[in-house]
Amino acid sequence: MNVLWRSVRGVRNSRLVIGAIASLPWGGGVVLRYHSVNDDPAWAGNYMQPSLVIHPDVFEQQVAYLNRHYEVVPIGEIVDSMLSGRRLSPRTVSITFDDGYVDNYRHAFRILKQQGVPAAFYITTGAVGDKTPLWTVRLRAAIRRTEHKQIVCRSLSDRSIDVSTEPRRDETIKWLTGLVKHCGKNEADDLLAEVFDVCGDPLSSDGTRIMVNWDELREMHSAGMTIGVHTISHYNLTTLTDREAEMEIAGSRDQLERELGGRVEHFAYPNGRTNAHCDTRIARLVAGVGLRSAVTSVTGPASLRYSVYGIPRLGMAIRDKDLRLMEAHMQYARIGRANTESVQSIATLRPEGRGCTGCGG
Ligand SMILES: [Zn+2]
Secondary structure, three states, X not given: OHHHHHHHXXXXXXXXXXXXXXXXXXOOEEXXXXXXXXXXXXXXXXXXXXXXXXXXXXXXXXHHHHHHHOEEOOHHHHHHHHHHOOOOOOOEEEEEEEEOEHHHHHHHHHHHHHHOOOOEEEEOHHHHHHOOOOHHHHHHHHHHHOOOOEEEEXXXXXXXXXXXXXXXXXXXXXXXXXXXXXXXXXXXXXXXXHHHHHHOOHHHOOOOOOEOOHHHHHHHHHOOOEEEEOOOOOOOHHHOOHXXXXXXXXXXXXXXXXXXXXXXXXXXXXXXXXXXXXXXXXXXHHHHOOOOEEEEEEEOOEOOOOXXXXXXXXXXXXXXXXXXXXXXXXXXXXXXXXXXXXXXXXXXXXXXXXXXXXXXX
């Protein structure tokens, strides 16, 4: 079976097949979704899911490759094309980053600037400068570094959770992350507070800065990078009430505009590893506060088939250090379809200035 799979993958990723797909006239552009670019050995695993951490040397090669073979445009150009009904060239790519880690400034921004390539950074504003580091990072650090072998939480019916080995810790992180993504704001707050209380919260004392700060963001913005909204607290918006979700979206946008002294127009839905991270209700709230676009974590092309409030992206991971594999993933995303219910249901929503359009399904 393994041999069969390897040969299917080999054909799928062969130069010939990729070349043939790349020459197909249909499809759309591709929006890439990065998280972290880091070479600190303690970073991947302790703070971040290792598959999402790209080494700076690899990122540098990827940007050089994209610069040589593609037209790398700001996300605003993709949005303008989609709104004007202009089909995107198959060689159009946009680079985006989610969450706002400090390594986006230290490594990614430095490399992008050197190569003259634009990108968008979607920022979780409540976490800027480590005011309250992103809950996903705090949860990972707390479980990874707890001194306990078992933890018991009232919020989880006093069930005893085995965290005695590294694999058990990683399973627990995955399980608790999924739970928080699926519960409402108060429940999520209670569960996280209890986990930090039981395990300890190493980020409050270890001195490692995790998130970008306002001075760094201002420098990136002045250099022409797009700074976008990724909410205040990084909760799954589909689990929040309308009022809570609107505060997370508009409050984050308002703070970015105050700090950067300019208009902020683009949004990324947080918690994209579940299909339920965006829907029509939340897309209408994003449009309603006057934001011009919203990118998702659903895999697919940026094409006229989708709304600017449901733009599919392609998640970049450690496996993409092989440039041929990266090219293969990009071509398959470009000609693919984002068939999830959430993105399909948003498909007709369009912006009409600062105010809700009310259109869409
Ligand atoms: Zn995120």
